[in-house]
Amino acid sequence: MGFARKEYEFLKELGLGPRNPGCFVHGGWRGSGPTVSSVNPVNNQTIAEVMEASIQDYEDGMQACNEAAKLWMQVPAPKRGEIVRQIGDALRAKLQHLGRLVSLEMGKILPEGIGEVQEIIDMCDYAVGLSRQLNGSIIPSERPNHVMMEMWNPLGIVGVITAFNFPCAVLGWNACIALVCGNCVVWKGAPTTPLITIAMTEIVAEVLEKNNLPGAIFTAFCGGAEIGQAIAKDTRIPLVSFTGSTKVGLMVQQTVSERFGKCLLELSGNNAIVIMDDADIPLAVRSVLFAAVGTAGQRCTTCRRLLLHDSIYDSVLEQLIGVYKQVKMGDPLEKGTLLGPLHTHASKEKFEKGMDIIKSQGGKILHGGSAIGSEGNFVQPAIVEISPNADVVKEELFGPVLYVMKFQTLNEAIEINNSVPQGLSSSIFTRKPEVIFKWLGPHGSDCGIVNVNIPTNGAEIGGAFGGEKATGGGREAGSDSWKQYMRRSTCTINYGSELPLAQGINFG
Known part of the structure; x- marks a missing residue:
């Protein structure tokens, strides 16, 4: 097996072995689905094997994630930002190894592989500042002794389905923002880049454990279409972010829309x-x-x-x-x-x-x-x-x-x-x-x-990333993209003793 080759020794520093469980569920690693090979595109030889998720793995993971969401959304946003800051620092410490893994498993050149990991680090830095700026607004009320304002609250769980070409940067665009907004994250990485999915998840898991937080706040699955379909159908996931082809994205959108969920689509470009x-x-x-x-x-x-x-x-x-x-x-x-x-x-x-x-x-x-x-x-x-x-x-x-x-x-x-x-x-x-x-x-x-x-x-990363028409219409990363990961409430408070109605309506 390719894992034994000398040039692959760095993979051990990322917690990878010749055979790896591919699901991070309820704070632990497992995988009872099919065993697949991660392949080096330079020679099409196996690097290592990964045990993918089964539907039972998925269900167990979602139950734990759903419980963890109740805790995570109550953590103050700046403290959530501190966790994301630590994730960024942990990524910095392994930047070179992670970048090398991206190049090895995906096939992009090393400067691009390192640049992709740097992009997640940059997103962590951006999200830390954002954690103190999830601001609502005060809106002038037409009624005396009334205050109108907007409140932003977490959705609960955000599903992230990423593609092989940016196997970890797209996770960063979504997960860093979702986490500081108070959401747990369920990630399905691309089926052909499972080692990157495992290595990234291992880093996040270590930060959560160090801070005595439930590992289920970040739940990850290596798997194929069956797991993706489960995420799209799952009513416990209010927002699904999908990156991939227009054909599959349209199917995801239809499935999520049927249950009145929200979709964030990053599809094909021309x-x-x-x-x-x-x-x-x-x-x-x-x-x-x-x-x-x-x-x-x-x-x-x-x-x-x-x-x-x-x-x-x-x-x-x-x-x-x-x-x-x-x-x-x-x-x-x-x-x-x-x-x-x-x-x-x-x-x-x-x-x-x-x-x-x-x-x-x-x-x-x-x-x-x-x-x-x-x-x-x-x-x-x-x-x-x-x-x-x-x-x-x-x-x-x-x-x-x-x-x-x-x-x-x-x-x-x-x-x-x-x-x-x-x-x-x-x-x-x-x-x-x-x-x-x-x-x-x-x-x-x-x-x-x-x-x-x-x-x-x-x-x-500072600008909103996304496109129009068959590209899907989603926006990720910077600007005000964070608003997609939260629930907006318009709130009106009457601090007087009268009940004036809007538009001057007199109801008796």
Whole structure:
């Protein structure tokens, strides 16, 4: 088994062994479901085994979590923030090991793996400050001797279902905020990244134990669709945050809505970068490279469509192909690697089939587009010239495929940008204020993230993250996203002896 390899010794520092229970239930580890293998995408060899959750494991965990919620919501918010601060410090202490695990199990390069863990640490810091700012408001009352105000209270339990491409950062966006808002967290990690789920949970569990708090405040399951469906159906979970495909997200939304629960969806993206004729071309080319090739194109914010003004089309394309040729592909743990493998062998096969579909719809491959003949899941990042009206352009092929197309006017570029079902991220490169503000305005990009002179990916945690249309409409991380994790009450207090009615109504 791969776990015995010398380069995997660091996994012991994260509490991992060759065979690991995959459920953290009622403060203890167990797992009575199927045994699965965690696989290194570089060579498709097993790293370690994990025992997934059964439905009985899930039910036992939820019962304990439901009881723990009664205690946790009564803990003052600043003290909840102190627990999250300690979680952040515990993550800092193991930043390098955790980042290395993300790279090993998911396949992204080491700087990105470390950056992902840093993102959770940043979210912890953000949430600590937020724990003293969960403010309501005083609203002027039209009635004498009355006070109106808003109160924010915990929901109780928040379910978090995360995807393989950001196996722990998305947890941080949700869990850090949910915890300081007074909610317990039930986490189902991605089925193909179970070791990250276990390692992260172990760190949180140690902090809870050190503070004599019930471990069930943070309950975690490694498992597949059966556990995800259980979370979606569970009336004990008022809010379910789901990150994944639009197809599965729609099913989750329908299931949660049927029980009048709330959904926070972060689904697919089909993001465009527009380069105007006055743009800083070297800056734009570097941005496109990171946006299209970073994480092997497996970010929801990956740039999938490049819109080039007709007058600069050939020049930009020539420069872009030049930098693509310089991208070093290889083991994501090796220094200097810019492009690691796709996450699974199935992803590699889907990439190959996708290239065939692209060709059948008139796409002209200008660079790359082939799978690498190796034991790993490596592919050559593709640059494809294609019509914006091709059906395949409307879909999200989750890999390093960049569609290139021409435009002549800003209005045409905006129309192409907005023509796909998804609406997550978008960016324009220009120096003209009138172009910038049209792009940002009501007749500009219809995405949840609208950038200028930076890539479509690499969002900061301080802003709300999420998109429109088939991207789901959810918002996570910063700004006022915390309000989704709490229950709002409008409260009116009568401190007088009369009973005046609103709108001047006289009822006898």
